[in-house]
Amino acid sequence: MSLSLPGSLVSTEWLAAHLDDPTLVILDGSFKLPGVTPIAAEDFAARHIPGTRFFDIDAIADHETTLPHMLPSPAAFERFAGDLGISNDSVVVVYDTPGLMSAGRVWWTLHVFGHDKAAILDGGLKKWLADGRPVTDAVIAPAPTHFTATFDPTAVRAKTQLLDNLQSQAEQVIDARSAGRFTAEETEVRPGLRSGHIPGSLNLPFTALADPHTGEVLPVSELRKAFEAAGLDFSKPVIASCGSGVTAAALVFGLHLVGKDDVAIYDGAWTEWGQPGDTPAETGAGKDQSGR
Numbered sequence: 001m002s003l004s005l006p007g008s009l010v011s012t013e014w015l016a017a018h019l020d021d022p023t024l025v026i027l028d029g030s031f032k033l034p035g036v037t038p039i040a041a042e043d044f045a046a047r048h049i050p051g052t053r054f055f056d057i058d059a060i061a062d063h064e065t066t067l068p069h070m071l072p073s074p075a076a077f078e079r080f081a082g083d084l085g086i087s088n089d090s091v092v093v094v095y096d097t098p099g100l101m102s103a104g105r106v107w108w109t110l111h112v113f114g115h116d117k118a119a120i121l122d123g124g125l126k127k128w129l130a131d132g133r134p135v136t137d138a139v140i141a142p143a144p145t146h147f148t149a150t151f152d153p154t155a156v157r158a159k160t161q162l163l164d165n166l167q168s169q170a171e172q173v174i175d176a177r178s179a180g181r182f183t184a185e186e187t188e189v190r191p192g193l194r195s196g197h198i199p200g201s202l203n204l205p206f207t208a209l210a211d212p213h214t215g216e217v218l219p220v221s222e223l224r225k226a227f228e229a230a231g232l233d234f235s236k237p238v239i240a241s242c243g244s245g246v247t248a249a250a251l252v253f254g255l256h257l258v259g260k261d262d263v264a265i266y267d268g269a270w271t272e273w274g275q276p277g278d279t280p281a282e283t284g285a286g287k288d289q290s291g292r
Helices: 012-017 040-046 074-083 103-112 124-130 159-168 179-183 220-229 248-258 269-273
Strands: 024-028 091-095 118-121 172-175 238-241 263-266
Touching (some): 103 118, 118 124, 159 269, 220 248, 263 269
Parallel strands (some): 172 238
């Protein structure tokens, strides 16, 4: 019988029971902000779940732009996926170190390019280690394979679309950065960027979606309450943003679990919007919880 996922979120128990399945591909999608050491690739080299391949968010990207880790072209992603041993038949489980920071970006990227047989490991490496499960420093060399990408343009937004949305208000924008970065009380981590947020945005830090002690994603009922408390109207489509398009995907994943999939990511995010220029920026708390 072929391997199938029990849902978009899998437990450490499920993954441990299927580690040796030949159709399973495990990806470590860990990511760290600029200047944080050791870098994620070094963490991976030191320890990871057996059989895991490292999905380098900075490398698997569009290198024709100065913006960090923008989505690659479909043709480029086909090469990246093939080199990782991902085929269209692969069952993919993604994790990151804290639980739900950057794993969502990898999960979202796979979906954008047409691969829906992907799930996130609940609690990530943090929960795996807490359960006493094995890790290794042995790096595998996956056999290259073929992946055919089917790009979904509805999952991505560009700056021009965000500018148009300022007038139309057709889509809600929700920002996954910390409250301090959103309000401009904290300085942006990338030098040269202005502080603040896209006018009219809501704010829900990605850290609000998981248990800080275990790294596990909150129950669906609590996820919905968190989005509602942030002012989100579930009847309207959503654009998720953040600092550079990584943690926005945690919000996309959280909304997916709640059953809302009319959600896109502004891929350039604040790294593009917050550059010196004429894109408008607001400071302060933004919309209140009633969405006004």
